[in-house]
Amino acid sequence: MQNKYGDCFYCGGIVEEKLMPREIRWADQLFIIENVPMGVCSQCGEKVIKPKVAKVIDQIIKEEREPTKTIQVPVYQYELNLAESAAELMPNSPAKKHVGLFGTTEYR
Numbered sequence: 101m102q103n104k105y106g107d108c109f110y111c112g113g114i115v116e117e118k119l120m121p122r123e124i125r126w127a128d129q130l131f132i133i134e135n136v137p138m139g140v141c142s143q144c145g146e147k148v149i150k151p152k153v154a155k156v157i158d159q160i161i162k163e164e165r166e167p168t169k170t171i172q173v174p175v176y177q178y179e180l181n182l183a184e185s186a187a188e189l190m191p192n193s194p195a196k197k198h199v200g201l202f203g204t205t206e207y208r
């Protein structure tokens with residue numbers, strides 16, 4: 101059953117339901133729940149999770165079920181030095197957008 105979503109809270113775009121992975125940090129551990137139904141804005145990519153979906157996620161984690169699989173997660177530290185060189189690469193144009201791994205990031 102598909103959940104219904106209103107227009108995007110941020111940009112007014114159309115929000116469509118997709119099955120996406122969701123990361124949760126709980127009790128000092130990182131959990132990944134796959135195939136979570138969530139609304140994704142087709143315009144800005146903002147994600148919305150219904151309260152009942154969030155409840156199911158809580159339940160899955162708190163029940164400490166056997167995971168379907170366990171993956172290793174590399175952990176990095178953010179580097180300020182790199183941020184300075186990245187800033188030099190940014191164009192001076194008013195288009196303040198970066199299309200990268202997280203999708204499109206806008207600078208305000």
Ligand SMILES: [Zn+2]
Pocket residue numbers: 108109110111112113141142143144145146
């Ligand atoms: Zn949006």
